[in-house]
Amino acid sequence: MANPDWKKVDITEEDVKEFREIFDEFDADKSGHVTVEELGEVFKKLGEPVPGYKLRDMIREVDLDNSGTVDFDEFVIMMRKARAGGEKGTACLYKVSGKVKKNLKKLGGNSQASSESTVHSYSEEETVAFADWINFSLGDDPELCKKLPIDISSDENADRLFKIVRDGVVLAKLINVAEPGTIDERALNKGNLNNFSIGENQTLVVNSAAAIGVNVTNIGPSDLSAGTPHIVLGLLWQIIRIGLFNKINIKECPGLSALLLNGEELKDLLALSPEELLLRWVNFHLANANCPRRINNFGQDISDSEAYTYLMTQIAPREYGFDLGPLDCSDLYERAQLVINEADKLECARFVTPKDIVKGNRKLNLAFVANLFNTWPGLEPQDDIAVEDDDINETREEKMFRNWMNSLGVNPLVHHLYSDLASGIVLLQLIDKIKPGIVDWSKGALMKKIENCNYAVELGKQLRLSLVGIEGNDIYSGVEKLILGFAWQLMRAYTMKLLQDLSGSSKPVTDDQVLDFVNTQLAAGGHDTITSFKDESIATSMPILNLISTIRPDAFRKDMLVPGHTEEERLSNAKYTITVSRKIGAGVYALPEDIVEVKPKMLLTVFACLQQLYMKMKK
Numbered sequence: 001m002a003n004p005d006w007k008k009v010d011i012t013e014e015d016v017k018e019f020r021e022i023f024d025e026f027d028a029d030k031s032g033h034v035t036v037e038e039l040g041e042v043f044k045k046l047g048e049p050v051p052g053y054k055l056r057d058m059i060r061e062v063d064l065d066n067s068g069t070v071d072f073d074e075f076v077i078m079m080r081k082a083r084a085g086g087e088k089g090t091a092c093l094y095k096v097s098g099k100v101k102k103n104l105k106k107l108g109g110n111s112q113a114s115s116e117s118t119v120h121s122y123s124e125e126e127t128v129a130f131a132d133w134i135n136f137s138l139g140d141d142p143e144l145c146k147k148l149p150i151d152i153s154s155d156e157n158a159d160r161l162f163k164i165v166r167d168g169v170v171l172a173k174l175i176n177v178a179e180p181g182t183i184d185e186r187a188l189n190k191g192n193l194n195n196f197s198i199g200e201n202q203t204l205v206v207n208s209a210a211a212i213g214v215n216v217t218n219i220g221p222s223d224l225s226a227g228t229p230h231i232v233l234g235l236l237w238q239i240i241r242i243g244l245f246n247k248i249n250i251k252e253c254p255g256l257s258a259l260l261l262n263g264e265e266l267k268d269l270l271a272l273s274p275e276e277l278l279l280r281w282v283n284f285h286l287a288n289a290n291c292p293r294r295i296n297n298f299g300q301d302i303s304d305s306e307a308y309t310y311l312m313t314q315i316a317p318r319e320y321g322f323d324l325g326p327l328d329c330s331d332l333y334e335r336a337q338l339v340i341n342e343a344d345k346l347e348c349a350r351f352v353t354p355k356d357i358v359k360g361n362r363k364l365n366l367a368f369v370a371n372l373f374n375t376w377p378g379l380e381p382q383d384d385i386a387v388e389d390d391d392i393n394e395t396r397e398e399k400m401f402r403n404w405m406n407s408l409g410v411n412p413l414v415h416h417l418y419s420d421l422a423s424g425i426v427l428l429q430l431i432d433k434i435k436p437g438i439v440d441w442s443k444g445a446l447m448k449k450i451e452n453c454n455y456a457v458e459l460g461k462q463l464r465l466s467l468v469g470i471e472g473n474d475i476y477s478g479v480e481k482l483i484l485g486f487a488w489q490l491m492r493a494y495t496m497k498l499l500q501d502l503s504g505s506s507k508p509v510t511d512d513q514v515l516d517f518v519n520t521q522l523a524a525g526g527h528d529t530i531t532s533f534k535d536e537s538i539a540t541s542m543p544i545l546n547l548i549s550t551i552r553p554d555a556f557r558k559d560m561l562v563p564g565h566t567e568e569e570r571l572s573n574a575k576y577t578i579t580v581s582r583k584i585g586a587g588v589y590a591l592p593e594d595i596v597e598v599k600p601k602m603l604l605t606v607f608a609c610l611q612q613l614y615m616k617m618k619k
Contacts, residue, residue, distance in 0.1 A: 103298075130240065131161040167189075201583075252374075255379025281379075282295055333358055424452025472612060499612055517609075525546060527547075539598050585610040586612070586613045
């Protein structure tokens with residue numbers, strides 16, 4: 001039994017930072033949860049492969065909520081228990097954590113952004129699965145006819161994936177599949193590519209990926225142009241996951257309301273993460289099929305294909321004639337193949353092989369199930385459930401803040417802005433990025449949610465954020481207007497802190513200083529200046545493009561612009577402007593609509609990001 005005095009084990013701020021670093025090394029897909037597969041990969045990297053059943057035992061011993069995975073809070077508790085003299089599995093995990101700590105540099109990345117001169121393994125299963133998805137998603141694009149399809153008949157052929165992504169074109173187009181309209185292809189370099197134009201494309205890919213919520217920490221353009229396998233696969237997984245998860249909402253699938261449990265309100269359901277919704281969806285269909293099984297994860301719980309077999313009988317149209325026949329097969333690999341054959345009839349045989357199912361590859365099975373849900377949800381809207389517009393539509397502002405937070409690598413991921421900030425942990429992480437070391441993690445990591453929120457507000461005030469009238473309970477309770485205000489203050493502070501660091505000044509950069517920079521550059525280039533970030537001329541995009549021309553002459557082509565007489569034309573020019581900004585290296589999160597509608601807050605960030613780029617180039 002674990003030492004009952006583990007709660008008395010003190011941990012310092014440095015301990016928590018160290019735990020986070022180790023946890024992040026375990027958490028390969030940055031989902032906020034360590035899976036059996038991810039734990040196994042760490043042991044392999046350390047040269048100590050461990051049988052699957054032992055890995056599952058280790059996870060089970062520290063998995064307090066029986067999710068089949070370990071989140072950061074559980075990881076911290078595990079480390080404290082181990083220090084107090086924990087059980088066998090806890091002690092083993094603690095031991096390997098120590099080895100990970102010693103080998104963090106060895107297990108690091110490949111480029112300046114991801115650590116040089118290190119060695120990485122990568123998943124052949126993921127290579128095949130992601131190549132197949134690219135074939136499916138982009139196979140009809142005439143501009144890619146010389147690159148696609150990728151031959152996935154063997155692992156060796158599938159490795160061609162790392163070559164075709166080197167010029168950035170496939171990656172850019174895949175981002176547009178995940179989040180349509182993100183990249184204006186008028187700005188994408190496609191013909192007669194050289195190292196410079198390829199570098200521009202990959203810079204555009206990294207900044208655009210960040211804008212849709214990809215964690216781009218330790219991902220550099222040079223990694224992608226080199227086709228570095230583990231970096232490419234990590235980026236591809238995040239892009240694919242975003243595309244799959246974007247459709248798991250009540251707007252795309254009104255029938256989601258059928259998944260409500262007794263006593264729940266719609267807001268409770270919509271606060272669940274996409275993965276939690278998919279688990280509930282599978283279990284809903286298992287219950288309707290009178291199957292006694294329920295699953296808690298997409299790893300071990302689906303490895304015998306029983307849940308999949310029952311699921312297929314529920315979601316497939318009756319004329320397909322699916323039944324429980326696959327369960328008559330005792331060989332698990334053959335049974336899994338029968339399931340995949342049925343999925344193929346539904347045109348959903350993507351991401352998994354029989355081996356992936358039997359071995360419980362959580363990542364690929366999650367993608368498989370998400371694709372099934374998006375294609376054949378098998379859910380009918382509930383007439384007695386009132387769905388309001390606010391339940392359906394995430395605003396542009398909410399989505400932009402959520403994507404910004406996720407791109408910085410917050411853990412756990414933010415899927416729903418208000419409910420996912422309620423614990424205060426994400427806010428504390430953002431505050432720590434603005435002023436590293438300000439958060440006392442030994443105090444904040446394990447407090448109650450409302451206390452964390454109070455702590456976040458307290459620290460925000462120390463950063464001189466304008467938080468008048470905001471209390472921790474407002475964040476915990478999901479008061480939307482106040483949370484949006486806090487999120488904006490954090491984003492503004494982060495953006496201005498980057499400028500301050502580049503300037504070398506000890507004083508914070510002000511909005512007026514950004515405006516002065518813009519007008520100084522515009523005047524020097526012979527262009528009209530702007531009166532403020534509310535200047536209506538910005539709606540044409542020309543002040544931004546003119547500023548870009550003073551930073552990077554010939555960065556854009558004027559023949560790509562349209563007259564701008566109508567709102568549609570102005571939106572087209574704004575879309576091109578945003579893409580050009582990202583292509584030359586500005587980490588812009590604003591949307592084209594923010595330019596056309598002259599949203600001063602977001603325009604401040606656009607101009608500030610271009611000022612950052614200018615200062616970097618001058619250095």
